Amino acid sequence: MLIIIGAGVAGIGAAFRAKSTGIDYLLLEKSDSVGGLLDNFSIDGFRFDNAVHLSFATEPEVRELFDRVPYFTHQPESWCFDDGLWLRHPIQNNLYGLDVASKVEIIEGFINRPLYGEPENYQQWLHTQYGYAFCKRFPERYTQKYWTVSAEELGVDWVGNRMAQVDLQKVLTGAMTEHTENAYYAKEMRYPEKGGYKAFIQPMIDEITIQTNSPVDRIDTNNRQVVVNGISHSYKQLISTMPLPELIEKMDNVPEDIQELARSLYATQVDLVSIGFNCVIETELWFYIYDDDILAARAYSPSVKSPDNVPEGKSSLQFEIYSSVMSPQIHSPQELQQNCIYAVEKLGIAEKKDILFTHHKKLPFGNVVFDQGMEERRDRVLEFVRSRNIEVAGRFGEWAYLWSNQSLLSGFAAVDAMCARDK
Numbered sequence: 001m002l003i004i005i006g007a008g009v010a011g012i013g014a015a016f017r018a019k020s021t022g023i024d025y026l027l028l029e030k031s032d033s034v035g036g037l038l039d040n041f042s043i044d045g046f047r048f049d050n051a052v053h054l055s056f057a058t059e060p061e062v063r064e065l066f067d068r069v070p071y072f073t074h075q076p077e078s079w080c081f082d083d084g085l086w087l088r089h090p091i092q093n094n095l096y097g098l099d100v101a102s103k104v105e106i107i108e109g110f111i112n113r114p115l116y117g118e119p120e121n122y123q124q125w126l127h128t129q130y131g132y133a134f135c136k137r138f139p140e141r142y143t144q145k146y147w148t149v150s151a152e153e154l155g156v157d158w159v160g161n162r163m164a165q166v167d168l169q170k171v172l173t174g175a176m177t178e179h180t181e182n183a184y185y186a187k188e189m190r191y192p193e194k195g196g197y198k199a200f201i202q203p204m205i206d207e208i209t210i211q212t213n214s215p216v217d218r219i220d221t222n223n224r225q226v227v228v229n230g231i232s233h234s235y236k237q238l239i240s241t242m243p244l245p246e247l248i249e250k251m252d253n254v255p256e257d258i259q260e261l262a263r264s265l266y267a268t269q270v271d272l273v274s275i276g277f278n279c280v281i282e283t284e285l286w287f288y289i290y291d292d293d294i295l296a297a298r299a300y301s302p303s304v305k306s307p308d309n310v311p312e313g314k315s316s317l318q319f320e321i322y323s324s325v326m327s328p329q330i331h332s333p334q335e336l337q338q339n340c341i342y343a344v345e346k347l348g349i350a351e352k353k354d355i356l357f358t359h360h361k362k363l364p365f366g367n368v369v370f371d372q373g374m375e376e377r378r379d380r381v382l383e384f385v386r387s388r389n390i391e392v393a394g395r396f397g398e399w400a401y402l403w404s405n406q407s408l409l410s411g412f413a414a415v416d417a418m419c420a421r422d423k
Contacts (some may be wrong), residue, residue, distance in 0.1 A: 001026060002418070003226050003233060006241035007210045008036025009201055009404050010394025013411025014239050015208040021419065026235075027208065028228060030215035034205060036241075037395075038404060040196035043359050046316050047309040048274040050363060052286050052300040053197035056186030057405035061412070066190070066200045066405075072306055074189040074285055076182065081347055082138070082290040088178070089288060091138050092130055092166045095175040102137075103175045109133035110171055121372060122154035129165055139163075141290055145297040147369060148268055148327035158370040158401045189285075191305045201408075216242070219251045221388040237422065238389070239414045243267070243365055243396040244381060251388070258384045261377045265399060270366035271321040271329060273340040276356040281315045283349050294343040295321045295336060314356070319343065324369060333360035368399050391418050 004014045007029035018025040033039055040049045054074065057063055078089040088094035095103050109131030119125040122143070126135040135151075143151040174180045192199035218227040225232045240247050248254055248262035273296070286300035296319035302309040303316045310316050319340045323329035331339070337358040344350050368374075378399045385392060393414035395402040402410060 001233075001235050002237045002239065002415075003028065003235040004239045004241070005216055005226070005247075006030075006036065006394070006397070007034040007212070008241055008394055008407070009038050010397060010407040010411035010414075011036075011239075011241040012201055012204050012208065012210075013408040014241070014393055014415050015210070015411075016204045017412045017415040019208055021415070023415070023419075026233060027210045028214040028216065028226070029210055029212045032212050034210050034212065035198045035201065037363070037365075038198050038201060040198050041361065043274065043357065044276065045311045046274070046276045046302070046314070047196050048272070048302055048316065048318050048359075049197045050361075051270055051272060051320055051366070052298070052318070053404065054189035054191055054285075054305070055197075055200060055404065056189055057403075059405060059409060062405040062408055065204065065408075068203050069195075069199050070193045071190045071200075072193055074191065074305070076186050076189050077284070078286050078288065079284045080138075080288045080290060081294075088180070090163075092134060093170050093174040093180055094178070095171070096178045096180075098175075106131065106134045106137075107171055107175060110166070111168065119156055121152050122156055122159070123151035125156045125159065126151055129163070138290065141292070142288065142297065144327075145289075146268075146322055147367075148322055148324040149369065149371060153371055155370050155372050155374060157375055160401075193306055194308045196302075196306075196309065197404075200404075216250050219247075219390075221251060221390070222253070237391070237418045239391045239393055239411075239418065240385075241392070241394040241397040241411070244378065244385070244392065244399040247385065247390075247392070247397075248381065251385075254384070258381055262381050264377055265368075265374065265381070266325050266371075267368050267396070268322045268324045268366040269329065270363040271323070271333070271336050272361045272363065273319040273321065273337050274359045274361070275317045275319075275340065275344065276310070276359075277315045277317075277350055277354050278356045279315065279350075279354050280313065281317070281350045281354070283315075283317065289343070289347075291346070294346065295331065295339045296343060297322055299343075317344070317349070320366075322366060326369075333362075336360060365396055368395065368401060370401070389421075391415075 002025040004027045015027040080087045087097050113131035116124045140151050214228045245262045285304045288298045299319045391414040393410040394407045
């Protein structure tokens with residue numbers, strides 16, 4: 001028997017792969033709904049995903065599954081709001097809307113940017129890419145809002161192609177014209193016509209069996225048993241997609257040094273404030289917010305992603321507000337909702353009278369925080385877990401920066417690795 005812990009996209013992918021290869025499995029999900037971060041919820045006929053989700057998968061194996069569902073295609077055009085200005089994303093390539101003095105300061109800073117050699121942290125990486133002036137006004141401020149720590153506290157291995165690198169020609173062009181090429185790392189974004197983002201994985205969900213309301217109490221690796229709601233289930237193989245620090249807490253006989261390393265790993269939490277409007281508002285698909293008096297780091301429109309997400313003649317927004325153990329959330333849900341109402345008006349999107357409702361939901365895990373040295377600490381924990389013949393998968397199982405397509409493939413890979421090891 002293969003036991004899979006967690007029915008997010010990685011766990012669903014693992015179960016789907018296990019079934020297709022004829023492996024007997026038990027997929028456990030602690031909540032009464034499945035999909036994890038890809039799940040959604042409804043309020044008065046309005047559907048909201050658990051934070052912004054759009055697919056830009058290129059892998060044939062993922063596309064073959066996701067493309068079973070009719071979808072809309074969106075251009076990855078996003079914007080940024082800073083002190084009354086709407087600037088096209090990424091700002092480093094789109095300085096056109098700034099005043100002349102700001103442009104000169106940023107371009108001069110770019111030309112004279114420091115060279116650290118191998119950057120020791122994300123702040124140094126930013127400085128070598130964009131210069132001091134730009135970083136102080138934009139990415140360093142946003143880092144604090146999104147990652148909940150300063151850029152100096154983050155490593156650099158996670159960056160990859162997530163931040164657009166620039167050259168002088170692109171900087172100058174973007175400063176003199178608003179007609180610039182799209183520098184986003186994906187050329188198109190896809191979203192299901194109906195059913196929210198979860199619809200992409202619904203065909204897999206329909207083909208597998210999931211045991212919900214089944215939180216794991218304890219994992220006995222010596223006797224190969226998982227205790228769920230006081231009942232022991234024996235396993236031959238085990239795949240975990242639950243957050244790595246939580247997995248360590250559930251395992252028996254974990255050395256103190258491994259427990260300490262696991263406790264040092266942390267992720268952001270996300271307060272979602274969802275808003276329904278009694279009219280059709282004009283807004284972007286998604287956008288980033290730099291102003292400090294607006295608590296949200298970014299927002300998106302479910303009704304722009306698909307009209308199926310709202311009743312006819314209505315529209316919606318969802319704001320994402322981040323916190324962590326390093327920067328705990330100090331505001332009440334009511335205060336967060338009021339701040340987002342304030343944001344709607346300050347951003348010029350709508351008036352308070354246009355709002356039908358606001359709703360608050362907290363996600364306990366948003367993004368893994370890549371603080372300095374995290375990867376080394378994480379890898380030692382993963383090495384221990386695998387030494388106990390447990391495979392891990394997914395964003396929080398692997399404790400990595402994985403998108404939905406990568407998490408799905410991670411679930412596949414965990415089953416494949418397990419099969420290869422048992423041959």
